[in-house]
Amino acid sequence: MTTRALILTSSILGENGQSIALARYFQDRAAEREGLEVSHRDLVADDLPHLTQPELASWQVPPEKRSAEQREMAARSDDLIRELLDHDVVVLAVPLYNLGVPSQLKAWFDRVMRSGQTFQYTEKGPQGLIEGKRAVILAARGGQYAGTPMDSQTPHLKGMLGLIGISEVDVVYAEGLAKGEAHREAALKEAKQAIDSLVPRL
Template sequence: MTTRALILTSSILGENGQSIALADHFRTLAAERDGLEITARDLVADDLPHLTQPELASWQVPAAERSDEQHALASRSDALIAELNEHDVVVLAVPMYNLGVPSQLKAWFDRVLRAGETFRYTENGPQGLVEGKRAVILAVRGGQYAGTAMDSQTPHLKGMLGLIGIAEVDVVYAEGLAMGEAHREAALEEAKQAIEGLVQRL
């Protein structure tokens, strides 16, 4: 049985980004494993625009009734949701920018968190419609925030994933990367070892 993993990167530093390096490590290990297929999407290269009212409105129009402009606008969300549904694992390689997620990643979430498609509202609250999937967060930070009140990033990511039904989430932290070379190298090595264990379990 084949497991399909979707790796999403969102670092503005490109090849110099440590989150990119960890995503590449994940991909290299996955390539060595039978039965594990990888799709990679660079959200910085994709350059998704901020969500606008016309794009949001295009989702509310039945496909057969959309104008050409509405078809073009809705196709962004439709394609990203289809890609998500085709994979079993979502790997988010996430640098921390100003205590939050990169805006490029938020633009992706703004298009896959879609009422009626990936979740629905019920009398008991929202219900996720994306079933049978898990996620891995590769969290890269210059300082040390895990487990503190300043880590608004991890709960936010888990909350967005949970909204659409992805509750099984593993988090690999690489923290303190701006706190000296020795600390940086040790943190990255620990993260790589954690990734190796995760890939073996997928």
């Protein structure tokens, strides 16, 4: 049985980004595991625009009644949701920018968190509609925030994933990367060891 993983990268530093390095390491380890296929979407290269009211409104129009412009706008969300559904695991390689997620990643979430498609409102609150999938967060940070009140990123990511029904989330941290070469190398080594342990279990 084949497991399909979708890696999403969002570092504006490109090949110099440490989150990119973690994603690349994950992909290399995945290539060694039989039955695990990996796809990659670079959200910086894709350059999704910020969500606007006209695009949001296009989702509410029945497909057969959409104008050409509405079809083009709605296709962004439709295609990203279809891609997500086609994979078993979503791997988020995420740098920490100003205690939050990159705006490029937020633009992706804004299009896959779609009422009536990936979650719905009920009398008991929102309910995720995506079932049987899991997520991996590869978090690269210059400082050390995990487990502290300053780490607003981890609960934000888990909350957005949970809203659409993905509650099984593994987090790999590489922290303190700006604290000197020795600290950076030790942190990356620990993160890579965590990836080594995680990949066979996907």
